[in-house]
Amino acid sequence: MVKKGLLERLAEGPVVGDGSYVFTLEKRGYVMAGQWTPEVVIEHPEAVKQLHREFLRAGADILQAYTFFASDDKLNLPGHAAGKITTCKELNERAIDIVREVAGDADVLISGGVTMTPSYKQGKGKKAVQAEYRKHVEVFMEKDVDFLLAEFINHVEEAEWAIEALKTTGKPVVCTLCIGPTGDMVDVPAGECAVRMARAGADVLGLNCQFDPNTGLKTMKLMKEALEKEGLSPFLMMQPLGYFCPEVENEHPGYAMLPECPFALEPRLLTRFDANRYARAAYELGVRYIGGCCGFEPHHIRAISEELSPERDGKLGEASSKHIPWGEALKTSTFLQNRMKANPEHWKSVKPGSGRPDHPALQPKLMGQ
Numbered sequence: 001m002v003k004k005g006l007l008e009r010l011a012e013g014p015v016v017g018d019g020s021y022v023f024t025l026e027k028r029g030y031v032m033a034g035q036w037t038p039e040v041v042i043e044h045p046e047a048v049k050q051l052h053r054e055f056l057r058a059g060a061d062i063l064q065a066y067t068f069f070a071s072d073d074k075l076n077l078p079g080h081a082a083g084k085i086t087t088c089k090e091l092n093e094r095a096i097d098i099v100r101e102v103a104g105d106a107d108v109l110i111s112g113g114v115t116m117t118p119s120y121k122q123g124k125g126k127k128a129v130q131a132e133y134r135k136h137v138e139v140f141m142e143k144d145v146d147f148l149l150a151e152f153i154n155h156v157e158e159a160e161w162a163i164e165a166l167k168t169t170g171k172p173v174v175c176t177l178c179i180g181p182t183g184d185m186v187d188v189p190a191g192e193c194a195v196r197m198a199r200a201g202a203d204v205l206g207l208n209c210q211f212d213p214n215t216g217l218k219t220m221k222l223m224k225e226a227l228e229k230e231g232l233s234p235f236l237m238m239q240p241l242g243y244f245c246p247e248v249e250n251e252h253p254g255y256a257m258l259p260e261c262p263f264a265l266e267p268r269l270l271t272r273f274d275a276n277r278y279a280r281a282a283y284e285l286g287v288r289y290i291g292g293c294c295g296f297e298p299h300h301i302r303a304i305s306e307e308l309s310p311e312r313d314g315k316l317g318e319a320s321s322k323h324i325p326w327g328e329a330l331k332t333s334t335f336l337q338n339r340m341k342a343n344p345e346h347w348k349s350v351k352p353g354s355g356r357p358d359h360p361a362l363q364p365k366l367m368g369q
Contacts, residue, residue, distance in 0.1 A: 006109055006147045006172050007203055009061065010235045010288045014308045017062045017239055017291020018055040019301045022069075023262065025051065033262060037069050037082040041094040048095070052102040054298040059305025059317025062291065063103055064111045064149065065095040071132045073118045088132075092139035100143075111174070112140035113149040114166070120158045129158060133165040140169070147172040151208050151239075154178050154185045154252070156193040163200040174289070175202040176237055178210035181219045182250050190219050191226025198232040206237035209293040210254030213270070213278035216240035217285060218249075224286055236287045240278070242295020243268040247362050257366040267354045269295055273326075273347050275303035283308060 009015050021038075025031040030040040030047045041048050048066050056063060069075075070091045076083035082091075092112065099110050114136045119128045133150075140148060148171045150162035159175050166173045175197050183189045188196075197205045206223070207216050216238050224236060243265045245255045255261050260268075270278070275296070282290050290308065292300055302319050309316055323329065330342035341347070 003107060003109065003146075006062075006174075007235070009109075010204065013288070013311050014283055015061045015289050016059055016301065016305050016308065016312075017237075017289055018052075018060040018064055019239075019292040019296030019298065020242060020294050021048075021051060021064070021066050023294040024297065025066075026262075032081070035069075035077075035080050035082065037075055037080060038066050038091055038095065039082045039086055041066055041091055041098055042086055045094065045098050048098050049102050051298075052099055054319075055301055056102060056106060056108060057317050057319040058298040058302040059315070059320065060108065060291070060301050062109050062111060062289075063099050064113055065092070065099045065145065067092050067095045067113050067136065068152070069115055070095070070136070071114070071117050071119075072135060073132055074115075077118055088135050089139055092136060093143070096139070096143040096145060109146040111147050111149045112136065112143070112145040113151055114162060115150075115152040116154060116158060120155065120161075126161050129161050130165040133162050137166060137169055140171075145171070147174060150175040152176070152178050154210075156184045156188050156196050159193070159197055160200040163197060163202050167201040172203045173201060174204040174237060175200075176206050176208040176239060178208055178254065179219065180211045180215050180249055180252070180254060181222060182252065185252050189226075190222040191229075194223035194227050195230050195232060198227060198230075198234045202234055204235040204237050204289055206239075206287065206289070208237075208239040209241055210256075211241055211249065212244045212246070212255075213238075213240045213274070213281075214244070214246065215249045217278075217281055220282070220285060220287060235289060236285075237289035237291075238282050238287050239291040239293045239296075242270050242292050242297070242300060244270065244274075247366060251366065253368070257368055259363055259365075259367060265295065267356065267359070270300060271352060272299050272303040275300040276307045276325075279304040279307040283311065 030044050070088050072088045117132045148166045153159045248254050248257050251257050306325050326344035327347045330338045
């Protein structure tokens with residue numbers, strides 16, 4: 001079977017991305033918080049395979065090789081253990097072999113990804129930063145991934161450098177920033193960021209992580225308007241945070257400013273129905289690559305897949321065989337109270353409580369303020 005490429009698929013309609021790897025694997029006991037490096041692909045490859053399988057069954061069209069924070073300059077930062085046991089090259093090779101084994105003959109695409117580099121923050125300059133990106137690219141080309149992704153970058157200048165390095169391969173290049181409506185870390189407006197990324201050569205661009213879907217949609221609107229004003233038309237992408245955090249909408253660090261980040265965020269987690277609403281709103285805005293980042297579990301990706309199934313010729317993941325959207329499965333419950341909730345009207349109107357009467361709905365004070 002000859003698979004359609006990413007750009008061809010996006011031209012035809014929405015593509016469903018995958019979700020959280022870093023946070024999910026930390027919760028499952030395989031990633032060290034704070035460092036967030038991906039040596040799990042060497043230490044416990046079966047854990048990564050299982051998460052890939054879950055996203056595939058949920059209906060994802062894309063599986064990202066787990067190469068987050070795998071650059072050599074990140075692995076070897078002071079206090080980081082990963083650099084003592086592995087290298088960027090080995091991590092990338094293992095990560096791609098793992099995801100390819102899971103993908104098998106399925107009609108999914110595999111991406112190789114890069115992230116922000118310590119070299120940029122340390123002011124080492126364009127040559128040093130691009131050298132780190134090119135180490136990734138060498139492996140990705142050897143393994144023949146379907147496209148390249150630069151994500152979790154909060155300075156548009158670094159994004160431009162990443163795009164430039166990745167474009168030399170001839171592969172489709174996707175780039176997402178972790179910014180909100182106020183722009184990047186040095187106040188470059190969100191719209192200008194989008195224009196600069198497009199002019200650097202990004203085939204697909206958008207946002208990931210740091211901010212929730214509601215904030216992401218506001219930022220994406222600013223980016224889209226700026227692109228249209230300049231006559232630019234790359235495909236648009238969103239993979240936002242899976243936790244509601246409206247308090248940080250105008251704060252550059254995003255959800256890191258929440259006192260409960262990263263270990264007590266669960267009360268803020270999106271429901272599957274929130275994921276439905278996000279997917280529909282993103283699609284209506286013109287976003288065509290729709291997935292999630294930290295907090296987006298497989299059931300959230302299933303919700304996205306189900307919400308966009310009409311626009312994808314009825315395509316669904318295997319996990320949807322065990323799910324009827326909007327609560328309809330509860331019709332067969334032996335409990336009357338559950339049968340009373342077996343309708344879309346209930347789940348579209350319900351407002352989940354936290355069960356914590358002495359807790360604030362929003363944090364009155366953020367970290368660093």
